[in-house]
Every structure is written in structure tokens, then in C-alpha cells.
Amino acid sequence: MARPNWVPAGTDLDKPNAARVYDYYLGGSHNFEVDRRMARKAIELWPDLPMIMRANRAFLRRATQFAAGEGISRYLDIGSGIPTFGAVHEVAREHRPEARVVYVDMDPVAVAHSRLILADDPLCQVVDADLRNTDDLLARPEVEELLAPGEPVAVILNAVLHFVTDADEPAKILAKLREALPSGSMLILSHASLEGRPDQAGSHQSLYRSTPTPLTMRSREQITAFFDGYDLVEPGVVYLPEWRPDDAGSVGPHPERMTGMAGVGRLS
């Protein structure tokens, strides 16, 4: 059953918000004191965090380049947050100047911000929708329009599925997305993981419990299962820096410290 579209709760500026906290990790100023307080606390507990977030952003950049290089010019970025630099449309257009992107987020502030900066870009759309309400998301006119011609689409779930709890049945969500995609489409996915640093994961999860988006870390096996129905592109589901690095040296000596896992799948 579809959830009713209630008025979003995310405008409560007294609560830290995942999109703005992420922006802070990446060195941006699109955030408020409450976000920074939480980010600082998280970094204090886990000093590698900004590095991990940058590694995640770098993965998104490489994966988008890969997709564009493979000829994909349509992108559905779900959980796009506040796309300050290295946004998908900027990266994709290096290869595919005609690239179209639909950015989706459930946080009204992130959505409003995205609309402000993308107002003059006719090939970019911003949709406020909840990934968990997948049917509603897919029924949005902007999304329908993106999928309608049957051209391959890259769906980006970058650091967003870990905000979907098991109770919300992520496997079902992915199945619905997959069924909506034309053949040749891609799934670009990164996910916070218990692998690598299980010692850190617990306290980090409990920190996010006070946000509107609690965190669920998952294992490599669980994350790989999200690619059911796709052919995994080499090298499969790996630590963030290990996915098609620009050069061997940029992986760094301890990729497992970047506790996120990432992969790209292709729909045959």
C-alpha cells in the first residue's frame, strides 16, 4: 500500500539533517550549527569520516564518468542531497553534453536548494519524493518522462540505501526500480558498511538515531544482493577507493578504512 504524501517533517531546523551533515563533511557551508555539531561529534568519534565521505564522492564521480563513457545520457539521482560540486550533470556532461538528470530527495531544504541552483538548467529536474514510496516516486511526471523513451538510465543510489531500514524492505524497493528501467540501464550504488571497521559502526549508527534518517549499516553480502537482476560491472562490490581507481596509487594503503562499499550493475 502506498504511503500518503504527508507534509514532510524535514524542515525542522532544530534537528541535524543527513544531506547538510554530508555537505559539511565535504567542506561545504550549506549547513547549520545543529548539523555541524553532529558532524563534529561524529568526526571526534571517527576521525576518518571526512575522508570516507570524500572517497564516496570520488566514487560517484568515477562511476558517473564510467556510465557516461558507456553512452548513458539519462540519470536518476535518488537521495541527491545538496549537490554543491561534482554534481552528476556536471560530471556526465564532460562526456555527454546532452545529459539529463532528475535529482530526487525527500528533504525539503535540499530540494529547495537544488531547485535554486538548477533553476536555469532545462535538462535538470528536481523532485521531492521518498525512495521508500517507490510507486509514487516512479509516477512523478519528471521521472516518467526520463524513463519514457526507453533509453538506458543510470539510477544512482549514492549513500542513500543505508537510510532505508530493513523494515522498509529495501529489496522490494530495488525490485520496483529495476522493473521500471529500460534494458541497458545501470545501477550505481554505494552504501555504509559494517565491513572494515566494525568497531566504529555501532557508535556511528547510534549518532544517526537522533536524525530523521537513522542509519542501517549492511554487510558486503547484503549490499551485493541489492544488485539482484543486474550484471555486476568489474570489479564488483568493493571498498569505495577500489572501484575503478584513476590510477593504482590512488587506492591508498587501507581501502577498508573507507568503510563504504560500492558497485555498478548493468541491466541486460
Place this chain on the structure above:
Amino acid sequence: MNESPGAGGPPGPEAQTAPGPQTARGAAADADGTAAAGFRAAWSAMLRTGHGAAVRPGVLNPLIARTAELLHRAAREHPFRPELAGQAGALLIDNQFTDPQLLADAVQLIQRQPVPDDRGPALSGAFAAGWAAALRERTLREQEAIRLAADTARQEVEKALRASEARFRALFESAAIGIGLGDTDGNILAVNRALGEIFGGGPEDMQGVRVDDLVHPEDTPGVWEAYEELISGKREYFQFDKPYYRRDGEVVWTHLTVSLIRDDDGVPLYQVAMLEDVTERYRLQERLRHQATHDPLTGLPNRAAFFERLEKLFEEPEPDARFGLCYVDLDGFKIVNDSLGHDMGDQLLTVVARRLENALSPLGHMVARLGGDEFVVLLENCRGEQEAVAAAKTVLAALTRPVVIGDHRLAVGASVGVLERRVATTTPGAAVRAADLTLYRAKEAGRGRWTLFDPKENARAVSRYAVSVRMPAALDRGEFFIDYQPMVDLASGAMTGVEALVRWRHPQMGVLGPEEFVGVAEETGLIMPLGRWVLEQACEQAADWVAKFGDRAPKVSVNLAVRQARNAGLVGDVERTLRSTGLDPSMLQLEITESTVVGPEDEALKALHALVDMGVSLAVDDFGTGWSNLAYLRDLPVSNLKIAGSFVGDLHDPAKDTHLGWRIVSGLVSLAHTLGLSVTAEGVESRADAERLRLMGCDLAQGWHFGRPVRPAEIARRIADADLEAAPEPGLGHES
């Protein structure tokens, strides 16, 4: 740093584009070129790590080249233009190199390269200032952007909220179901129109009303407990049918659902009540219930209501609970009906009903009309026979005065059958049947009187009225069935045997016990086929238990009537039955009575010996009640004595000497043991008696304390339960 300057190698392409016009020539120029290449390499490496990894190459490569170029010019060109270094700093910020660590690293790199005329500090100062100024601008710009986004989002949300509120207000206001919102202190905060209408007013009339004001005396027990639990957060919702008073004093019945609303931290915040007016449905239900349980003519509870109440008494009776029945039948009602018409008859019944109701209800007794001119008075918690007799006298007294209907003065009398028993000793069906038969004795004795129940008379009456006629066909129609009563080993407490007890599901009289029809069966000779049937059924059942439970299966004990025991075909019957059912003879015990064998030369003795030789065991049933010739007892091939239930029963008869009673029982036990027989005590109803019997050496016991006669499935369940209790650990040591 991964990249090291290629010492002695060719200068990189960036180095060739950078030389300033004032650069010295020769070796100095070479050294400068090498240093410059080294700086560029280090600069490039610095910008490619960390944040740079996330920047796309199309942006990053030109950025690296441009900033290195600017810094190079600032370091070398004359005149010294520190603002070029500032521009480099600003370019970095434009691409979100905002990490302060980057500034530290960059200043170190800039400081390390050799520069002319001591411009080093000014150079790095200008770079840092340019970086910081741009960062400040960027920060302010981004803060403004995010504020604007937040404001925009908030406005959108407010707009959405207003639209949503309008929608929900409409939904709340025009809902057909009554909705009310209250706080957890019980203050009603808002109600909709439908709720106001249920209460016979408008929503404004509910202002200032508290939930606790809405108590109704007919509230279902538990509704207010549920309410307390809800508002204290112990439950999420509850549902009841609940009556309320309307403003006009009328009662409205509602189907009420109340749910709890909590805040984000789970603290109870509001209660929401939804009420549906179900008054019509409720009234209809009440009317149907009344119709189903009341006699339309007299308004008294009807037959169904009476039996419902009576059966309730038997559900979980106190051990000593007693009850009484007065079965009332009008004398001469048929004459009134036939001579004066049904209308007159009905009026007479109505008056009689009212009189009985008025006379007996104040005493706390229930009066019901069973049909025709039959009434019944039920005495719950009866204190004894006297009270039941008093009720019967009250019935007769109430009908002494003639009934005046129109011009007629009708003298009505009645006969009353009175029954007063311990609840535990009978069943509803048997009690009513017995009261009815007692009533007939009152009628036969001359009407206008009451008669007290007498068990012997009752048995006689049962056989007279119904048993003998129907019995021959009953066996063919499958009206008989067998219950089994546990026999327990007193030392171990284990159920080692069961006694098969035949029952007759009589179409009119309900379930009859053996004492009610075996006598007749003996008289008519039906006991022979019936006895064979019981033997076959019991053996089949026993074999089934053996197959299911192995050595935990109980031995089955079957009663043999005198006529059966003395029949020439007995041994053959038993042999055939054992063979056809496959039951081991040692699992069968036959119970005979003392009067089965009359002397040492009795032919019956041979048959009994043959049975014992076969492996079947024999018991003497009801020992001590007949004329027992102890000398013959010695010759009987029995192995068990069953002491009649009356011996144990007498131990609790206040009119009898308890001490003497126990000595008799004890004497019987030692007599049996002297003869080498085991002893079974019947009619054991309490733990204390069971314990005392065990201490005096009694071997087996049966009686209500150990279990009433039950269906075979119940026996199987008992065996299975005992297995469970005995199993040391689940899953271990259990073979089946």
C-alpha cells in the same frame, strides 16, 4: 607524496610555459627550472589527493596548471605581484578546496621553493589571504543559499500544511463517524459534528466535558480499566460497545474505538475516540436475545434460558455446591383449555406465571416456563432439601386462590416434583429428567402435592417409562457409547487401568448411565448382545492404546452382568474378541459381582477358570454390598477386589461413625491381602482419602479425585501428558 620530481630529466611541459622574462640564464636557470618542476609536481600531487579525488579531471587538471602558473609568476616576476598568489588561493576555494589542512600544506610548499628578494613571507601571506577572503565569501554565499533554501522549503511546507489542514478539517467535520480528540488528562479538546449528533447536540455542547463524565452504569466491565491503561501509555487502543447518556437522557449505544497518540519520543499525547451509533443494532440484538430466551406469552424465561442457567451451575461448581429444582405442572389445565378455549387457557397461564414470579423471585429463585402448563423453579446455591421443599410449598400456596378471568373463577392446582442434590453428583439432563419423573409420582399420588426425588423410584420410573421400549432398537441405531474412568496405582500415582462404562444417548432423555438401564437390559435379555458389544468396543480401544502407547497403555476393565457370566458362550466370546482385536489377554480385566457364583459346584466357576487360564484377570466389583460368602471367595479365581464406593462415601456421612468406617475399609484391605488379592477402592473423591488409603496399603483407586469417566481421546491425552511430565528433558530419552 606519490610523485617525485624527475631529477635530471626533461622539464615538464608546465615548466616550459612558465619561465619569466627576468629569469637568470645558465646553471642558475637549470637549477631554477628543476626547482620549479619539483614545486609543480608537489603542488599537483597535493591537489590530487583528498578533496581533489572527487573533482572531475576536466576541472582539476586546468586548475592545477592555472594555480601553479599563478604562484610561479608571483614568485618570479618583477615587479613582485603578490595578488597573483591571492588569485591562486581564491581559485582553490572556487573549487571547494576548503579544508584548512590544505592551506597549511600549500603554504609549506610555497615557503620551500627558492624565491628572490625575500618575498617568500609576503608571497605565502598573499596566498593565504586570497584563500581566506574567498573562503569567507563562499561561506557567506553558501549560508545565504541554504537559508534561502530553508525559507523556501518552510514556505512550501506551510502552504502544504494549510492545504492539508483544510483537507483534514473537512474530513474531520464531515466524517459520518463520531470523532473526538482528548488529552491524556481526560479533557475533551475537539469533537466533530457526527459526535455531537450522537450525543444529541452540536459539537459546542461537548465543550468542557471530561471523558470521566461519560460513565454509564451499564458500561462493560473493563472499559474504564482499558481507558486508564491507554492514557497511561500501557496500551495502544481498545474497542468496546459502550452506552452513553444523550443530552435528552436517552441512552445511545456506540461502538467505541479509542487509540493513543504519542509524540516522537513515545510520550502519550492525545487520545482519539471514534464512535459509531449502534443503538438500532443493539436494540434489535437485545430484542432478539429477549425473544430467544423468553416465553412470549408469559414473559418468563423460556426453556432455553432455563437450561443455559442450569448448565452454567455445572460449569465450575464449588465442591459442596447444591441446587434444587421444582418441576411444576398444573392440575386440570387440559380441561380448562378444552372446555373454555385456548384463549382462556393462555390467560390462565399468564396469571399463573405472574403469581409464581411474584412469589418466588423475591426469594432469589428463577421461574421459567418450559412449555404448555409446565413450569420450573431453579434454586441456585440451595442450602438443603428443606429449602427446595419450602419453594415447592410456596408454589402450591401461590396457586391456592382461584384465578378470576372474566366471569370465571378457575380453581387451579399444581403438582410439584422436587429434586435437591449436590451439583457434583449429577448432570443437568439427568436432574431435569429426574425432577420430571418425580413430578409424575406426585401426579400419580393424587395431585395438588409435592413429591421429593427418590433415586430408587427414579430408576424404576426411568425403566418403566422409556427404557424398556426403546432399548432393543437402540443397539442397532448406535445409541450406546463407552466412557472410560481412570484407575490409578496409589503407590506411583500412575494411571494403570481404566474401567469401561457404557452410556446410552437416549433421543428423548439424554445420556443415561448404566445404573439407569442395565437392570432392564438384564430383565429383557438385551444384556447379552449389549455386553458383547461393550466387550468388543473396549478391547478394540485397549488394543488401539497399546499400539499407540506400548507399555504405557492402561489395562481395560469390563463389567460382566450376572447373566452374561453365567452364559455358556462367554469363554468363546472373550476368546474371539481378543483374537479379532489382537489385545493381549493380560490387558483385559473382567469385573463380576459377588452374586455371580452361588456355590462351589457352580458351572459358572468353570467358565471363570477358563478365562483366567487364558490370561484374563478377574475382579470382584462392588465388594461388600452383596451377600458375600467368604468361603466361595476363596475358590473364585479372582485377583482383585473392588471395594464398593459406598464404603469410602460413608466416611463423609455425618450420620455415620467415621472411625468405624475407616476400620471397615482397613479390614477389607487386609482381608483381600490375606487372600492374596489386590484391592481397588472406588468412589475416592479427595486427596486426603487417597492418601489415607495409600497408607493402609490399598493398591488401586478410582473416583472423581482421579478422574471422571471421559471419552477415550481424553484418556489418550492423559497418557501423552504423563509422558511429557515424565520426560527428563525435551527431545531426550523419548523413543516414540
